[in-house]
Amino acid sequence: EKIYKHSEITSSQYGINVFIIGLFLLLACSIQVVGVSERDLKIFLIILMLIQILWMLWYILRNSTKKSAQKEKDGHAGARWLRCGISFFALTTTAMDALKLGYFVGYRDCMPLADAVYPVVHVIHTLFQVYFLWFHSQDVINSYKTLERFGLIHSVFTNLLLWASAVATESKHQLAEHMGRLSSLGFVNISFEEINPLCNCTTGICHEFSKGIYYIYPFNIEYHILASAMLYVLWKNIGNHIKHHVNKRSFDLHGVAFGTFLGLIVLAATIGAVFIYICRIGRSKTSSESALTIYYWYSITVLFAMSLATVIGLILYKMENKPTVQAHSPSIKLDANLLVGAASGSWITSWGSILALTFSGSYQTYTWFNLPYSVLVIVQKYVQNIFIIDYLYCENKHPDGIVDDIEIPVPIFPSEAVLSENRTTIEAFTDEVKEKKDKDGNIGNIILEDNTAEKNSPDNNAKNNFIDNSNEKDKTQSVQPPDNPTSSNKLRDSRFRKVLLKNLTIFLFLCNISLWIPPAFGCRPQYDNGLEALVYGFSPWIILVDIALPFSIFYRMHSVYSLFDVYCKI
Amino acid sequence: EKIYKHSEITSSQYGINVFIIGLFLLLACSIQVVGVSERDLKIFLIILMLIQILWMLWYILRNSTKKSAQKEKDGHAGARWLRCGISFFALTTTAMDALKLGYFVGYRDCMPLADAVYPVVHVIHTLFQVYFLWFHSQDVINSYKTLERFGLIHSVFTNLLLWASAVATESKHQLAEHMGRLSSLGFVNISFEEINPLCNCTTGICHEFSKGIYYIYPFNIEYHILASAMLYVLWKNIGNHIKHHVNKRSFDLHGVAFGTFLGLIVLAATIGAVFIYICRIGRSKTSSESALTIYYWYSITVLFAMSLATVIGLILYKMENKPTVQAHSPSIKLDANLLVGAASGSWITSWGSILALTFSGSYQTYTWFNLPYSVLVIVQKYVQNIFIIDYLYCENKHPDGIVDDIEIPVPIFPSEAVLSENRTTIEAFTDEVKEKKDKDGNIGNIILEDNTAEKNSPDNNAKNNFIDNSNEKDKTQSVQPPDNPTSSNKLRDSRFRKVLLKNLTIFLFLCNISLWIPPAFGCRPQYDNGLEALVYGFSPWIILVDIALPFSIFYRMHSVYSLFDVYCKI
Secondary structure (H helix, E strand, O other), rough: HHHHHHHHHHHHHHHHHHHHHHHHHHHHHHOOOOOOOOHHHHHHHHHHHHHHHHHHHHHHHHHHHOOOOEEEEEEOOOHHHHHHHHHHHHHHHHHHHHHHHHHHHOOOOOOOHHHHHHHHHHHHHHHHHHHHHHHHHHHHOOOHHHHHHHHHHHHHHHHHHHHHHHHHHHHHHHHHHHHHHHHHOOOOOOOOOOOOOOOOOOOOHHHHHHHHHHHHHHHHHHHHHHHHHHHHHHHHHOOOOOOOOOOOOOOOOOOHHHHHHHHHHHHHHHHHHHHHHHHHHHOOOOHHHHHHHHHHHHHHHHHHHHHHHHHHHHHHHHHHOOEOOOOOOHHHHHHHHHHHHHHHHHHHHHHHHHHHHHHHHOOOOOHHHHHHHHHHHHHHHHHHHHHHHEEEEEOOOEEEEEEEHHHHOHHOOOOOHHHHHHHHHHHHHHHHHHHHHHHHHHOHHHHHHOOOOOOOHHHHHHHHHHHHHHHHHHHHHHHHOOOOHHHHHHHHHHHHHHHHHHHHHHHHHHHHHHHHHHHOOOOOOHHOOOOOOHHHOHHHHHHHHHHHHHHHHHHHHHHHHHHHHHHHOO | OHHHHHHHHHHHHHHHHHHHHHHHHHHHOOOOOHHHHHHHHHHHHHHHHHHHHHHHHHHHHHHHHHOOHOOOOOOOOHHHHHHHHHHHHHHHHHHHHHHHHHHHHHOOOOOHHHHHHHHHHHHHHHHHHHHHHHHHEEEEOOOOOHHHHHHHHHHHHHHHHHHHHHHHHHHHHHHHHHHHHEEEEEEEOOOOOOOOOOOOOOOOOOOHHHHHOOOOOOOHHHHHOOOOOOHHHHHHHHHHOOOOOOOOOOOOOEEEHHHHHHHHHHHHHHHHHHHHHHOOOOOHHHHHHHHHHHHHHHHHHHHHHHHHHHHHHHHHHOOOOEEOOOOOOOHHHHHHHHHHHHHHHHHHHHHHHHHHHHHHHOOOOOHHHHHHHHHHHHHHHHHHHHHHHHHEEOOOOOOHHHHHHOOOHHHHHHOOOHHHHHHHHHHHHHHHHHHHHHHOOOOOOHHHOOOOOOOHHHHHHHHHHHHHHHHHHHHHOOOOOOOOHHHHHHHHHHHHHHHHHHHHHHHHHHHHHHHHHHOOOOOOHHHHOOHHHHHHHHHHHHHHHHHHHHHHHHHHHHHHHHHHHHHHHH
């Protein structure tokens, strides 16, 4: 316990210092400090990746000798679909590295060797890391803590630095495109050129490679942030004794056709809007304006629909009385913090837009769309976070599907009751029902046959049992015993609520995927609309957007994961 | 429980949004956006303060009707010396507001009314807040949670915004002084003027008022950051059921003359060094260089001594086997996070200096002092954080002073034993000892009389009892029963270690007070040494230092509190 706290602090401080050094190198490259080049940063990252590879090798070999029975696992962490997701992103990252190598071959006469070594090491690093996360992301480490802690925190911050470096490259590219558009429209004289190699391409397809690389960047960015989140959960779990039992989640698409349909419409509309935006923006003043107008109308509609759906979901949550998870789970806590933290990114840009509108005197027509758009961005993320976190902390009330099958009308629970007590009484009740099932053969009949039986019948008593704690007897008396019309109504209500909630969640899920696309593939109305840059000045606003936007993109991706989780829990 | 989680998320998101709006107004004022003035920011802050005052009034009135017996208290939070500290800072803040009012009276013809309302509201806000923190900082709120949460988070972020605004004003002032020095030395042509009122001062002492205000700013900054930390602990404690029992801490200065003496020498040297620095810097090139050289020599010596003391303290910690606190205390956790977070501020500037040295080609003589100085700043904060956090998490082993009095040689404990079990067995043992004390009259003799008794004597068994869990029997066998020379040696060792540790802590305490003074009162070698500004460019480096330095100053103040806490625990 003592070594555990000690190594937690020591290792986190080590990680922070490594991160600071990396960020400084990145900053120095961005502002083109004399004496530092892109090569220095790459060498630094290569060293970090090599250390991580060595550590992972050590860890994997060390663990392969242990029996699997001895290992503790945290079921909340590293869900299967999360690992599938990271494998997909890793695949695209590998493709990107291949393209980078191809690009290097074309310019091999004038590019430093680090540009060839970097993608090779990165591919090896990716393979090892995916293997590591696939097989070990649920581990709860309880021995050899110090080296594990240092290795994990090193991996977390290595991935964060790779993420930051990818974000910086991507932002620079976006900025160059934006400046190109501005100067072609005659707005600015500043030319912001990306540095191209000084020799000619020998293979003839370097430009295609380069283009391909920038299309894959959004996936690469997601890969690294996701990996560092999973590694952080592993780090947090060291020395934790996992007490809570995790239930298998079910994933079925029964009865969610309506939500899926609406969501797919939004997805289709998004692809259309992004296509129009990218084609039209920067061509001429009028086509830019029409692209912005279309984009704002599309966004406002989608965000409004999402906010509405979320608010309905929250009302449904209030109506149900599911208890909250008691156990401390680092993984759920991290999810919640990441959602709020990442949402702050777009809150910053949105408040920037709103304040810019109030500060500014003269307006263009399309800037007025900016106000409802920004307000809706803030509101939508505000309520969606509450929705997701409320449901993530929900106790999954059907440990073995039985309670779910007969669907007891849930609102009988007194809301102030102590949870742990409830839990055990529920389980006792479930066991009773199970026994009956064995005896009677058909569980469904129990409730339906109950109608005629009055309050004092033994069956009914058994049912009331699970809220019948001595100190709550008076409350229990006021609860109506289920009689036919009410109980079947409640049954119908509860089932209807559940289906409605599933539809809402799948709709939100698809909408969040949709809203991830525009910023990831280059729709940046915060650049193009021009108002904020005018008010705050060009560079302050661009720097702010470049810092905040990656968080906003990550938010969408992360809420997609979380909504999937919520869907499986409902 | 459900409402509790829900309101936690809702309120924290509200707070973040308020904070973002405030920061935008601050940013807009700093970069002088057209359409925003200092006045808008002040009005915004006044509104926030008024809301907080109303909420505090409601809370105080609401609580005065409750019986004090019903209230739960968290003993970890809001210690008496912390409340004394905040009262002192509040006093200086009130003095500052009086000076501001005096300044306004002098320029009343040309200053906006907001400049008069602001200090008045600020004084009222300060009075209410100190009253609130003095009487309610240990409250654990368990009813009416939603409104309490919103009020508290509102108060936290209001104080953070007041802090940020004070920091911005102070930084602007420091920058103006620095630019003045540079231009008087002929280095730059840029003139950076603070905006002065456009009319003449009618009272004749406006300049003195203005000077006084800037001397008090460091205290005002500490006041707000401290208040927001205390309010945050209150917010975190809502709905927590405090399980751990907090022991009275003892504060005595017995036997720490040596540490105090060394610490006071450092304090005197600091005042001398700051005096020389402020007098000499910016006069001429040579006097600037000599001021920097003296300052670096002084800092390197002090930091080296502190690092050494801390490392000795850590070795002593390894030798003692105190168990760690098990209970989750938001207050200790916040302390640890604040220390690491605040240290990051100076890690950023230090790594910046180190990398600047490696990037740069040509060196001035005194810049070479920069390297050991920066390395020592990093190392010193690294080890000091480990030291403080390790001891903060320590279990206080003398619940009623008895164990302390007889000073059982502690290292008998097997380090892997389960802590909660140990705790109860210790208490059982203590009770046994107590009983004996009643019987024999003199406790000291028990151990001393034990020498002749062999392993199997009943006395000895009773003593071994408290580690004698069935699964650890083999370990227990290897532990030597205390016999005369060893036990008295151990007694002496343990007492010596304790005295040494107290001396070290008081030395560190005084050193941290000393190191708070230079940056708070205007010694900024990061500005004056010129190297980093040359490498990274003037404005990027200045912005970085202006953001990082307040954290670094806060770090010193906060580690002073924490070291005091550690001292009382030893």
